Amino acid sequence: MLPGLKFVAVLGVVVGAMGSIPAQAETIRVNIDKLVFAPANISAKVGDTIQWVNEDVLAHTATVKGDWDVMIPPKKIVSFVLKKAGDVEYYCRFHPNMKGRIAVAPK
Amino acid sequence: MFARLSTAVAVICLLGTPSFAQGAKPTDPQIAHIAYTAGVIDVTAAKQAIKKSKNKAVVSFAKDMVRDHEAVNKQALALVKKLKVTPEDNDTSRTLTKQAAAKQAELAKLKGAAYDKAYAANEVAYHKAVIGALETQLIPASSNAELKGLLETGVKIFQGHLEHAEHVAAELK
Numbered sequence A: 001m002l003p004g005l006k007f008v009a010v011l012g013v014v015v016g017a018m019g020s021i022p023a024q025a026e027t028i029r030v031n032i033d034k035l036v037f038a039p040a041n042i043s044a045k046v047g048d049t050i051q052w053v054n055e056d057v058l059a060h061t062a063t064v065k066g067d068w069d070v071m072i073p074p075k076k077i078v079s080f081v082l083k084k085a086g087d088v089e090y091y092c093r094f095h096p097n098m099k100g101r102i103a104v105a106p107k
Numbered sequence B: 001m002f003a004r005l006s007t008a009v010a011v012i013c014l015l016g017t018p019s020f021a022q023g024a025k026p027t028d029p030q031i032a033h034i035a036y037t038a039g040v041i042d043v044t045a046a047k048q049a050i051k052k053s054k055n056k057a058v059v060s061f062a063k064d065m066v067r068d069h070e071a072v073n074k075q076a077l078a079l080v081k082k083l084k085v086t087p088e089d090n091d092t093s094r095t096l097t098k099q100a101a102a103k104q105a106e107l108a109k110l111k112g113a114a115y116d117k118a119y120a121a122n123e124v125a126y127h128k129a130v131i132g133a134l135e136t137q138l139i140p141a142s143s144n145a146e147l148k149g150l151l152e153t154g155v156k157i158f159q160g161h162l163e164h165a166e167h168v169a170a171e172l173k
């Protein structure tokens, strides 16, 4: 398990025990290797963080037309917090053949 | 001219130059050289575009080409070094370089929107030609698994650039 995810899990347990805050925000990891977003389709909710892990020597982006645009430099991990509910399709501006999809549920 | 890359490869095979004689496939050192050359050609064309063009989309596309192809070629050099393969110059590489130089001279004479359109159109044709050559000739002929893998990733990169180039070309119309 990833250190980040474990942290979130632990936090989730602590918060759960306190019983005051409902659904705890999660971090969802999307790997980028050889110009492929994996997993390509994910489900999340508002407030969750998407963490793109770029294994390529190439820069990529996660771009939603007319909305957000996240730069993902080579060999870097970039995080982005989802702010709006809805189904979004994103792609890489540099390699538009790279596509992903996030179903964002309301909080 | 660039569009004839795969044809050029085929013609060279037909002509039966020593390295490709009797239907012989290109060797890994030759394939590595051809793939590297294909990247260098696109970087050279992009550098000309960065100098000549005033169109934002064209310049930013060209910068993407320089960055990507330089990164991939660096990775390719690291791989051949690791595999102890010395890229070997060959007729296909030489033909490609010659055609590229001719294309560049042709593009050098153009200005403004005419240049932008010609550069974008050539990028579309060139990327298509390289994808064709990779898929039909270089990948099937490569024997080292890691080299093959790099070429397969190369196809995806060139496909991405092709789509990007098509968007840029469409915007210029």
Ligand SMILES: [Cu+2]
Binding pocket: A035, A059, A060, A061, A092, A093, A094, A095, A098, B160
């Ligand atoms: Cu990309």
